[in-house]
Amino acid sequence: MLHAQHYLPNARGGPVQTMIGYYDNWLVRTETGWKITKMVQTITWNEGSWYIVEKAAGLSE
Secondary structure: EEEEEEEOOOOOOOOEEEEEEEEEEEEEEEEOEEEEEEEEEEEEEEEOOHHHHHHHHOOOO
């Protein structure tokens, strides 16, 4: 499960973005222990400015 709230003041919109969702993880057991082979994030609810997530990731100016 995930509940993430992001805050980043900016000139393009609101400073808050919130998302709720979950992760699916694929694991494999190796000789040295469990390893994650794949992880998928699914967002089921989103509110606020998606722009701040893109800006923080360097995808937008």
